[in-house]
Amino acid sequence: MTTSIDVLPMLLTEVEVVSAERLSPTFVRLSLGGAELADFGVDGPRHDQRIKLIFPDPVTGGITSVENPDESRMATRLDQPTEERGHMRTYTIRDVRGSGADTTIVVDIVLHSDGDEVGPGSNWAASATTGDRIVMLAPRAGFPYGGIEFTAPAGADLLMVADETAVPAVCTVLEQLPPTATGAVFMEVPTAADFRDVRGPSGVTVTWLARGDSPPGQRLHDEVVAHPGTPGAIVEVAPDEVDPDLWETPSYSSSGEEIARARAVGHEFDGLYARIAGESKVVTGLRRHLVNELHIDRSRVAFMGYWRRGVAMKS
Ligand SMILES: Cc1cc2nc3c(=O)[nH]c(=O)nc-3n(C[C@H](O)[C@H](O)[C@H](O)COP(=O)(O)OP(=O)(O)OC[C@H]3O[C@@H](n4cnc5c(N)ncnc54)[C@H](O)[C@@H]3O)c2cc1C
Incomplete structure (x- = not known):
């Protein structure tokens, strides 16, 4: 029998x-399983595939219902009270293990606190334990889902820059x-205890940076x-110049910028492909450097604000 959940073009489960x-002071690794993950699937390499997790309301503990979902309900979910709809946040699939009904999706979640502001995602992950339940929105095999932003052309000279939230993706x-593959990766994390072994091609150098007492992202900016x-040269960005929804990729511009700008052929950075993700102000500074100063081709860069200091993600 076909149920309504079968017709949704993604898994809501x-x-x-x-x-x-x-894993370390900053990261907790969760393996999430459920029989319906048997239908999980991505057409082609997963790269930096993102998913959504919907965390229970911290007060009521109630989790979002997945009964009789339809697409319009997802579109209008912000109209529902938070104790019913839960808090939706974005994460990266770090790994997929097992198969069929035993499939598990692995996510690495950053434990953060910004004064009293912790956030429902970090808060839930900090005490998550075997058997706890949440709701996941993920790609369903055979249906387009989107959410993969790494689109480096073959043979590109890679530059990947990440704070701790983009470490799982990179x-x-x-x-x-x-x-x-060749290139350079820079990853900034709160402490040296968060460094970890990374598997990747020998031609891609990986540099870990411990933030320590530096302002977040400063070490990343300096290294790039x-x-x-x-x-x-170092670029300064004023707080009011930051778009909290910063998302500039070869196929999308949150600012409405024209993507296919005319530019000189034979540019010295033609071989580069850059993927920059992390806190929006930090990403804005690097964007100015790479696009405004070095005139790197917009079709070969992705600048993604994964979070904005002082701003909770839209639930
Ligand atoms: C495509 C994509 C992929 C992502 N992948 C991952 C991933 O794999 N793992 C992961 O942990 N995160 C990932 N993130 C980032 C994550 O979605 C945000 O950090 C999110 O804000 C966390 O939700 P929250 O409920 O913990 O905090 P929110 O309720 O959104 O925010 C509460 C407060 O915490 C602050 N805050 C949020 N995140 C941080 C942080 N990292 N450090 C310090 N303060 C913070 C906010 O500024 C705000 O003041 C990803 C984001 C995107 C867009």
Whole structure:
């Protein structure tokens, strides 16, 4: 029998924590499983595939109903009270293990606090334990879903820049690159205890940066402008110049910018492909450096604000 959930072009399903592991001071790794993940699937490489997790309301503990879903309900979910709709946040698929009804999806979640502001995602992950349940929105095999932003052309000179929220995406992309890939990766995390072994091609150098007492993203910015492949001067960004929804990729511009700008052929950075993700102000500074100063082709860069300091994600 075909039920209404079968006609949704994505999976909206309740999943259970199969295992929870504290990887380091900042990261907790959750394996999430559920029989309906048998229908999970991505057409082609997963790269930095994103999913949504819908966390229970912290007060009532109630989780979003997945009964009789339809697409219009997802479109209008912000009209529902939060205790019914839960809090939806975006994460990266770090790994997929098992198969069929035993499929589990692995996510690495950052434990953060910004004064008293913790956020329902981080808050839930901090105490998640085997058997806890949440709702996941993920690609269904055979249906287009979107949510993959890594689109480097073959043979590109890669530049990937990440704060801790984009570490899962960059580590996953690195593992899926061809052995001949070349480039540089810079990842900033709160402490050196968050550094970890990364699998990737030998031609891609990986530099871990411990934030320590530096302003978030400062070390990333300094490394990119000092990098011989993308040289330049430090760029300042005022807080009111930051678009909290910053999302500029080869196929989408949150600011409505024209993507296919005319530019000189034979530019010195023609071989580069850059993927920059993290806190929006930090990403804005690097965007100015790469696009405004170095005039790197917009079709070969993705600048993604994964979060904005002081702003909770839209639930
Ligand atoms: C495509 C994509 C993929 C992502 N993948 C991952 C992933 O794999 N793992 C992961 O952990 N995150 C990932 N993120 C980032 C994550 O969605 C945000 O950090 C989100 O705000 C966390 O929700 P929350 O409920 O914890 O906090 P929110 O309720 O959204 O925010 C509450 C407060 O916490 C602050 N805050 C939010 N995140 C951080 C942070 N990292 N450090 C310090 N303060 C913060 C906010 O500024 C706000 O003041 C991804 C985001 C995108 C867009």
